[in-house]
Amino acid sequence: SQELEQSPQSLIVQEGKNLTINCTSSKTLYGLYWYKQKYGEGLIFLMMLQKGGEEKSHEKITAKLDEKKQQSSLHITASQPSHAGIYLCGAEPTDSWGKLQFGAGTQVVVTP
């Protein structure tokens, strides 16, 4: 089965500062998905990346997938309190199409 490592495990950032979360797979991926979860709530879809070298942005969040399709980063610019939560990467391996395997998550805390 694939290994999906997410780092860091937790992150405390001052409001207005940037932050980056990384997700690394042991296998080449068909797709890489980023979700956000607030405590006690379901997952909110952020972005999906499928092509090597792909980069997508939405508001202040940018996600990239490397050319080998094994590593992704999520970058938040000028963080705000609304960015606090748990960020999860979900991977769809090429040999296990359809179901997602998730990283352990990164807890983001934004301080004033």
Added chain:
Amino acid sequence: GAGVSQSPSNKVTEKGKDVELRCDPISGHTALYWYRQSLGQGLEFLIYFQGNSAPDKSGLPSDRFSAERTGGSVSTLTIQRTQQEDSAVYLCASSSGPDYNEQYFGPGTRLTVT
């Protein structure tokens, strides 16, 4: 409804009892997924339904777990003879199909086995 709905939102049951968890996917979504999120275990895939194909049950942790999807829409996850280690949040997701796997998640059912 506009999104994936799940019921109940919370369920407390005694060890050894059976429970049924319900998922109502987004209308028109052919793919439906069940995941489990427990403390210290992260988010774990359980089962995946795609259209009329046989479900992918590879993530079910034991034969006490089963799921059905009736009429290609609503799904029920059944846990028989519940154990304390079954306590977790059970999340359901749906997507429009295998070629576009943007999964939309429901709010989850928090199961507590006492």
